[in-house]
Amino acid sequence: MLKTLLLLAVLLPACFADAHDYAKGNLAIAHPWSKELPPNAPTVAAYFVIQNSGSDDDRLMGADSPIAGAAQLHEHVSKDGLMKMQQVQTVSVPAGGTVTFAPMAYHVMLLDVKDRSRLTEGLTFPLNLHFEKAGDVTVQVMVQKQPPDASTSHTH
Template structure:
């Protein structure tokens, strides 16, 4: 009876850990950790996407585009200081140096997801495709977190 209980608990722990592990993605040398976005009101015209990019390879790679079936378009953005003001700017690509990490976070690089077709609540996820110059396309799911959430990695 004890063996049966131990086996059942071990199986439950294994299955419970699968969703947590499935929030990391990768292909070739590129690893993507914890893609997330904040809850937004139903009438939001734009939401942002964040994650950590790791290049475990010996050559630089570049994130060159993003897309999602839940939005009309997705752009790569960053913040720049211009005329003593911080402004958001679209960029054509984001370099991920060899053996380096790039954070997509509030106030830095991020995805701008325009005209989402629905609103998302905490705990929900939506699909996103990231395209890299060398690693190709990587399918991820963006997790929705609380609007007040401040993500630290």
């Protein structure tokens, strides 16, 4: 019994260290986060990194969250010398590749936010990601005042 308790005491911190990373099939989703916004902000964006360790491409088909009426996949593109945000229907996740959802890049835009109480620094909210091959993955999005630094962003 004592050996089991000691083993649990040693392993428990390791479990929490990766508590903000998610996996399904060949996909790994690292550090989902959202920036804390003023109470009157009409929308909120969610960011994360998807890594595909498999030999087949996958595709993010969409997302939803119980805190919002709708969720859309967006990207920033340069048009006529200006950066503009536009909705995309899907995001390809190439085999052996990484796709970063970050400010001024791909992101999940949550519209018609219904539960603003979850958008305070240190709290989380659920985000359901729908992949063509891997299926559905629910992640907990951490609300932060600042974007994560390089040591926690898991970008590759």
